[in-house]
Amino acid sequence: MPVVDLAMVPLRSLNADLHKLPQNTNETHWTIRNPGGKHALAVGLDAPVTVEIEGHVGYYCGGMNKEATIVVTGNAGVGVGENMMSGEIRIKGDASQAAGATGRGGLLVIEGDASARCGISMKGIDIVVKGSIGPMSAFMAQEGNLVVLGDAGEALGDSIYEARLFVRGAVRSLGADCVEKPMEAADRAALAGVIARAGLSDDVSPDEFKLYGSARTLYHFHVDNASAY
Amino acid sequence: MCGIVGLFIKAPELEQDLGRLLSAMLETMSDRGPDSAGFAIYGADKADLVKLTLSHSDPAALERVAGALDTHLGYPAERTIRSNHLIVSVRRADEERARAFATGAGLRVVGAGKRMEIFKEVGLPIQVAEQFGLAGMSGTHGIGHTRMATESAVTTNGAHPFSTGRDQCLVHNGSLSNHNSVRRELTREGLSFETENDSEVAAGYLTWRMREGASLREALEESLKALDGFYTFVVGTENGFAVLRDPVSCKPAVMAETRDYVAFGSEYRALAGLPGIESAHIFEPEPAKVYAWERA
Structure with a gap:
């Protein structure tokens, strides 16, 4: 199983090797050492392999991921899992801003905290944060589930279209058109499913969460506002 | 873009390595600012x-x-x-x-x-650091900046750090939108400015507040109301070191603290080579929150 030391091997060559992997590759487990906060590590993967990164990564780690499982033992910089399509990314430490931004599918698990704009414009991804999330998270979210075991910062779900936001702790404030909603059976099932996939079924119960989502009042232009223009 | 770095030494035995460590941090941030670079070092006083x-x-x-x-x-x-x-x-x-x-x-x-000495020049950060012999300098703390010029010409005058008061200097990543009006107010208060640069106004504002009796922390807290725009500031005073990000946290920042030092970088890459970084407490400074350290 390949072990790549980024103190010796250029990042571009590692990413190129990962891109070349066929669907049926036998090299299914990669270990990356000395990531040193480098940007765009393991982006654009398109094969069912596991990439384990030992240390802290920079911007956009695992961006556009398809099928691959990426585990980072340290922290992740801005935009981890940006626009991921499927597969799983797990960050053992904290994530910086815009974690899972515009993600379309797959599962992103952050075991520490995520800072501002977590899940911004999410479009189908499931994001689980074991710690807390920063301000302006799920801004303009469209689809998917954001599950937060800790607290949420200011303006959660501002201008949200759809998507379910489950928060166990306190929410500092809700953004425009984001409201608390009753949890229906389908919501609970979705939450339980995400919790199970993240491996947290023994740690938390869906009953501990509150659900936030779109009030749908911004979907259409309201004629009463015409005089404002 | 722009890159900023800062290093505040807590363990006296590490003071001799300040310049060497800061030089490596600046070099790593060349990607964020290849046009000019500058740094301030707080060394021995007489x-x-x-x-x-x-x-x-x-x-x-x-x-x-x-x-x-x-x-x-x-x-x-x-x-x-x-x-x-x-x-x-x-x-x-x-x-x-x-x-x-x-x-x-x-x-x-x-x-x-x-205690403060400031050096700045146009060119790649690594060249600027070598030109002034940064790696050989020692001191208690230092801050540095790598500039990607977007708003004004690539000149030495436009390079950071900006100093508007004795032993005070500031590096800034971002842009301020109300710097002209604040500059006019500060000019009325008797401050003078060398450039049309927005970051110099931020430095001047802190100088003015501290002249009026505010601590570094208080001055930065007041700047949250007075300054409008995008910013991550790293500020040095004779004995202090502080960090502030705007309320939207528009510009990146990551910090590491160990028993021996506090380090700031625009990106973690800048900190990756520091001693003991593997076991450091690494965190992202929260928006609109002042982080300040002071030497006794």
Whole structure:
């Protein structure tokens, strides 16, 4: 199983090797050492392999991921899992801003905290944060589930279209058109499913969460506002 | 873009490595700012002396003016010339005379303080660091900046850090939108500015607040209301080091703290080479929250 030391091997060559992997590759487990906060590590993967990164990564780690499982033992910089399509990314430490931004599918698990704009414009991804999330998270979210075991910062779900936001702790404030909603059976099932996939079924119960989502009042232009223009 | 770095040493035995560590941090941030670079180092002080950092495009002029300054002051002021910057230590009572003489002779005052020395120049950060011998410098803390020019020309004047008060300097990643009106207000308060740069106004605002009695922390808290725009600031004073991000946290920032130091970088990459980083407490400073450290 390949072990790549980024103190010796250029990042571009590692990413190129990962891109070349066929669907049926036998090299299914990669270990990356000395990531040193480098940007765009393991982006654009398109094969069912596991990439384990030992240390802290920079911007956009695992961006556009398809099928691959990426585990980072340290922290992740801005935009981890940006626009991921499927597969799983797990960050053992904290994530910086815009974690899972515009993600379309797959599962992103952050075991520490995520800072501002977590899940911004999410479009189908499931994001689980074991710690807390920063301000302006799920801004303009469209689809998917954001599950937060800790607290949420200011303006959660501002201008949200759809998507379910489950928060166990306190929410500092809700953004425009984001409201608390009753949890229906389908919501609970979705939450339980995400919790199970993240491996947290023994740690938390869906009953501990509150659900936030779109009030749908911004979907259409309201004629009463015409005089404002 | 722009990259900023800062290093505040807590363990005295690490002070000799300040320049070497800061130099490596600056070099890593070249990707964020290849046009110019600058740094401030807080080194040893000498009782009753003030260090003036002066610059001139022609290093030969520095030697000439330094000699004439000695004659003007009537004593040989201790001096060090590093490339096109001259550090001269004058008696505290002579600071204004020395400043006037230097500017009259065509030199630019980059900064002044008991302990602070400032160096800045256009060019790749690695070249700038080598030009001034940063790696060999020691001190208690230092801050640095790598600039990607977007708003104004690539000149030495536009390079950070900006210093508007004794031993005070600031590096800034971002842009301020109300700097013209704040500059006018500060000018009325008696501050003077060398450039049209927004970051110099931020430095001036903090200088003004601290002149009026605020602590570094208080001055930064007040700046949250007074300054509008995008910013991550790293600020140095004679004994202090502080970080502030705007309420939207528009510009990146990551910090690491160990028993031996506090380090700031625009990106984690800048911190990756620091000693003991593997076990450091690494965190992202929260928006609109002042982080300050002070040496006793």
